Each structure stands twice: as C-alpha cells, then as structure tokens.
Amino acid sequence: MDNLKVRFLNLKIICYYTGCIIIGIALLMVIPLVTSLVSSEWNPVLDFLISIAITTIAGLLLLIIGRETRENKIFVQWKHGFIVAALSWIILMVLSAIPYKLSGHNNSLLDSCFDVMSGFTTTGLVLTQDLDHISLGLNMWRHILTFVGGQGMVVLALSFLVKENSGAYKLYVGEAKDIGLVPNVKGTARIIWKISMVYLIAGTSALWINGMLIGLEPIPAFFHGLFMFASSWSTGGFAPNTQNIMYYHSFSYEIVTLVFFLLGSLNFGIHYTIWQGNKKEIIKNIETQSFMITVFLSSVFLVIALSKIYPDSISVFRRIVYNVLSAHTTTGLGNIYARQFALEWGDFGILIMIIAMLIGGSACSTAGGFKGLRVGVIFKSIVSDVRKLLSSERNMRIYKYHHIKDYVLEDGAVKSSALIIICYIVTFTIGTALGTYYGYSFVDSAFEAASVTGNVGLSIGVTSMSMPSVMKVYYIIVMYLGRLEFLSVFALIGYLLGGIKRLCLKIRES
Amino acid sequence: MLKNSRILILIFLISISFTVTCVASDNITKINDLIEKSASLNNTVITMQGEVIGEALERGEYAWINVNDTTNAIGIWVKQSDVDRIRFYGDYKHKGDIVKVTGVFYKSCPEHGGDVDIHSTHIDIVETGHEVTEEISHTKVLVTAVLFIIMLILFRLFRHKNK
Numbered sequence: 001m002d003n004l005k006v007r008f009l010n011l012k013i014i015c016y017y018t019g020c021i022i023i024g025i026a027l028l029m030v031i032p033l034v035t036s037l038v039s040s041e042w043n044p045v046l047d048f049l050i051s052i053a054i055t056t057i058a059g060l061l062l063l064i065i066g067r068e069t070r071e072n073k074i075f076v077q078w079k080h081g082f083i084v085a086a087l088s089w090i091i092l093m094v095l096s097a098i099p100y101k102l103s104g105h106n107n108s109l110l111d112s113c114f115d116v117m118s119g120f121t122t123t124g125l126v127l128t129q130d131l132d133h134i135s136l137g138l139n140m141w142r143h144i145l146t147f148v149g150g151q152g153m154v155v156l157a158l159s160f161l162v163k164e165n166s167g168a169y170k171l172y173v174g175e176a177k178d179i180g181l182v183p184n185v186k187g188t189a190r191i192i193w194k195i196s197m198v199y200l201i202a203g204t205s206a207l208w209i210n211g212m213l214i215g216l217e218p219i220p221a222f223f224h225g226l227f228m229f230a231s232s233w234s235t236g237g238f239a240p241n242t243q244n245i246m247y248y249h250s251f252s253y254e255i256v257t258l259v260f261f262l263l264g265s266l267n268f269g270i271h272y273t274i275w276q277g278n279k280k281e282i283i284k285n286i287e288t289q290s291f292m293i294t295v296f297l298s299s300v301f302l303v304i305a306l307s308k309i310y311p312d313s314i315s316v317f318r319r320i321v322y323n324v325l326s327a328h329t330t331t332g333l334g335n336i337y338a339r340q341f342a343l344e345w346g347d348f349g350i351l352i353m354i355i356a357m358l359i360g361g362s363a364c365s366t367a368g369g370f371k372g373l374r375v376g377v378i379f380k381s382i383v384s385d386v387r388k389l390l391s392s393e394r395n396m397r398i399y400k401y402h403h404i405k406d407y408v409l410e411d412g413a414v415k416s417s418a419l420i421i422i423c424y425i426v427t428f429t430i431g432t433a434l435g436t437y438y439g440y441s442f443v444d445s446a447f448e449a450a451s452v453t454g455n456v457g458l459s460i461g462v463t464s465m466s467m468p469s470v471m472k473v474y475y476i477i478v479m480y481l482g483r484l485e486f487l488s489v490f491a492l493i494g495y496l497l498g499g500i501k502r503l504c505l506k507i508r509e510s
Numbered sequence: 511m512l513k514n515s516r517i518l519i520l521i522f523l524i525s526i527s528f529t530v531t532c533v534a535s536d537n538i539t540k541i542n543d544l545i546e547k548s549a550s551l552n553n554t555v556i557t558m559q560g561e562v563i564g565e566a567l568e569r570g571e572y573a574w575i576n577v578n579d580t581t582n583a584i585g586i587w588v589k590q591s592d593v594d595r596i597r598f599y600g601d602y603k604h605k606g607d608i609v610k611v612t613g614v615f616y617k618s619c620p621e622h623g624g625d626v627d628i629h630s631t632h633i634d635i636v637e638t639g640h641e642v643t644e645e646i647s648h649t650k651v652l653v654t655a656v657l658f659i660i661m662l663i664l665f666r667l668f669r670h671k672n673k
Contacts, residue, residue, distance in 0.1 A: 132578050340548070
C-alpha cells in the first residue's frame, strides 16, 4: 500500500511541474495571437485561440491532479527533474503543433510535430510548406519556439512560474543545463533570461536597421530582424522565407547573424563571467579553446578544398566560412541551396561539415552537438595519459582544465564525456543506416543524420515532405535526444518501463 | 527554277531556325533544375517563371526580387524600372504577380558574393496578383467557443481546489 502511495506521489509531482510548464507555453501563445490580431489575420487568430484553450485545459488538468505537491511542498528528487523535463518536451511538442496543423501548411500532424521539435531543439529543419505565404502570427510562433527552446522551457517555467525553490535545480539539470551562475537556481534561470533579453534588444535593433538599409520597409524589417535574431541567437536556423538567409542578398545581414549565432553558441556561464568583468575567461576556457581550434581547422580545410568553386575571397568567406560556422555552432542558417552541398562540395567537404555539426557549440548554451567542453576534456585526457606513459612512474602529476573555474581532470569527468559522445555517435550511425535503407545515398544520409543529431538544421535535401514517416519519427526522436543530452530521456524510458513491468507483475499475480 | 527552289529552301531553313529559337527561349526551367544542372547552365541565358514573393529590396538603380516557382525560390537582379511594373508581392494576404524572367543564371555570381542568382534581361508580367480574401471557418469559431467554456470551468475548479 505504501509503495502504491509513493508511486501516486511521484505521479503527482510530475503532473504538477509538467502542468506549470504547459501553462507557461499557453501564455506564450498569446504573443502570436496578438500578432495575428494586430495584422488582421483572422484564421490564425482562431487557430491560436483553439491552441491556447487546449493547452490551458491540459495544463490545468495536470495542475489539479498534482495540486498536493504545492499544498504539502513535497520534496523533488532527481528522477522527477529528469522525467518532468523529458515528458514536458513531448507533451509540448504535440500542443505546440496545433497552430501549425490548423494553418493548413502541414500535410499531417506528424509533419507539424516534426517542425515543432525542430524549433524547440533549435534544429531548424522545416517540413512546413509554402513558407512565403504563412501568416505573420505563425511565423512569430515558429521563432518564439526556437528562441524559447534555446534558453530552455524548463528554465522559462522556473524563472516565472514555479514558486518553490526546493528541487528546482533537479528540473533545471533535467534540461541539460547544469551550470550554477548564482547559488539560487531560480536566480540562475533569471540570469539566463536577462542575458538573452539584452541580446534580443541589441540583435533585433541591429538587424532592423540593417534590414532597412538593404531595402526592407520599416515594419517588415522589424519582424525580419526579430525573427532572424531569434533564429541566430538560439542557433536555430529558421527563417521567415523559403530561401532562408539567401532571401536578403546581403553580406552585412549575414555578418550580423554570424555575430549573434557565435555569441549564442557560447556557454551562458562564459557570458555571465565576461559580464562580471572577467574578459580573460573567453581565452582561458577549455570549451572556447576547443571550439576555436575545431572552427579554425574545419574552415581552413574547407577553404583550401573548395576555394576553386567560388570566384573571389568575399564569396569564399560568405559561402564557405559562413556555412562552416553555421554548422559548427549548430545554427543551420544556410546561404547556399541544400543540393549544392551534394553537387559542389564533394565528399571531403561533406565529411568536414559532418564532423563540425557533430562537435557543435558549448555546453549550457543554445547550441547542440556533443559540445566543445567534452571534446576538450577527452583531448586533455588523451594528452595526460600519453604524458603519464612517457614520464617516470614516481612522478605523480595532477592534470587540470579550466572551465569558469579550475577542475582536476578526473576519470569520472572523462567517462561521462565519453559516454555522451558515444551516445551521439550511435544515434548518428543509426540515422545514417536508416537513410541508406530508404534509398538515399550514404553521403546524403550521413550529412542529414549529423545535422539532426547535432541539432543543426542544414539539409542536403533528404528532409522533405515526401520523406518516409519512419525517418520523420526517428529524426524527431534524435532531435529530442540530442537536445536533452540523453539522460532525461533515459530516465523517462526507465520510469515508463518500470511502471509497465510492475503492471505486468500485478496482472500475473492476480 | 533552281534559283526559286534554293530561295524556298533558305526561307524554310530560316523559319525553322527562328521557330526553334523561339521555342528554346520559351523553354521554362524550374529552379530546382537550375540548381541540379548548375554546372552546365552556369553563365547561360535561361527563362524561368514564378510568383514574386515578399518585397523588392532596392539597391540603387537595381533591385532584388525573389521569385518562387513552387519547386524553390531564387533571387533575381532586376532594373528598378522593371520593379515598378510589379503590383503584388506574395505573402499571407496576397497572391503575388506571376512573372516570366529571362536572364543570365549564375551558380556563384562574381558580382554578388557568390550568390546563386539570375541577372534579368527581360521580365514579363504573365499574371497580375491579387489580395487574398480570408474565409473564416464557422467550425473553428464553434470549437473555440466550446473549448473556452471548458477552459473556464476547469479554471474555476482549479481555483476552488486551491482555496
């Protein structure tokens, strides 16, 4: 009986916090609703009203089920944090897909869910059809999803909705953000949002002005600026038009987005430390060192290999370096057509892009991939092991790495880094195999699988409406796994399997 | 007699070649085909047709327009005087003008930082666009009303349980 009570209590805790996060998303839907109202887009107004109502109903039901959590201030355990994070992402994917489906621009709910997961995980792959004719409200929703997904929906809920501080850290870590900027986790979540809001104002203003200078009218220039900032800062890769960043035909516009996606790919801890006045952190940090080295090497290799394709150095920078940086920061803004990668870049170019996409940006940032920190830690451990082999057995040396503060390089850190990298490589391999099974070439399958695994969003042409449903579902799962860095999802699967096992035993006993 | 037949053959050949040229220039290439065959079509005169979308981006005496032919969209570098002839640009509320563009295709334009673009030499407005009138679905209105009633009942229940 006691065991049953504990299980119900677990369920109530999960329901309560998931309900809070869902209510948060229902409130966010008010922004595209107002956008559509102001723009006199009446069908999208109805779409968002329906979506708000369904989302609020779902959130309220969960809050009512879990109300005991709030009344009795029940202690939240690690498993709850992971399960709430993983479960809310799945529920929110379906709820946030409602405006997409109602708009008529998606062929199926699966396609809508694909685009929502792509937005939430800041991937940027698109199945929505006829982007050039979608409403301003739906475009606003697409870019809000990618912006909020970048900072984290749990982080958002913690900042504004969850009053209880105990256990908040467990929810926060569940969303693959494990940095403590200040001792209080709610304070950390708020700092993350403050940093993002300051950049939002600066970035939107910069792109707005730039937009007017390149020929956009003031009001469209504002919305383009806002959307492209959201996409760049969150390393998302969405754009309001079919041509992505190519729509603007502007070097300066590309440069501004480049600055913001590079900033977005940095760890929030580094942003905060620099804001506190410690500017040397950016050079000393193992994560930025690793990132700079891999960015430099991939850019140099590709420039050497591909410079003959492009007529001058500006073209080389715009078409090669921009796309490499976009891939490495897992942004996915592309200023060449998807098929040009396959047709012009060759196997070597694609290989380098795959490596860059898999490495990705920084931990606790808006970027995906297996992260520069883990690459740095693994590299440092290899170097330290080689040094140990070469030095005298009497000579005991402690190896350290710097990430905001100094850490001793312990086996535990190396093991957990290696484990996550292995998980990424396994999902990438399965994705590649699945693509080849469905008849896509090995190179195309590998490129697309790397893009999905690293939450990048660049496409070589595989992702399309006509893609097999199995691949769409697999890509959704991989985007989700990649963004939550596996642990939370494994916790959710474990919880569900445990529940099923207990249920089976109970049936057998009876 | 021989002279007359030679003239007739010449006229026939000229008219054939003229017809072939006309057909060739009328041969519309899809954007995705341009990209797939970019190596062979690079720096050649092509014709494409599609809907003008978004807005014109004015750059001095020239401007960029973006044209979508349902397979993809591409930037067209056009004279400002041609832009002035375009009335509607496609977006949520508008169906844009359908234009037929003849121009030089570049797979990596030396003038525009390696852009994939078309430098227009001639533009025809094939079909003028129009405003799109929204038809409001009565089912959607009804569903919205029902869902909001359920939402308000649940909200009251939630408030009541929390007291």
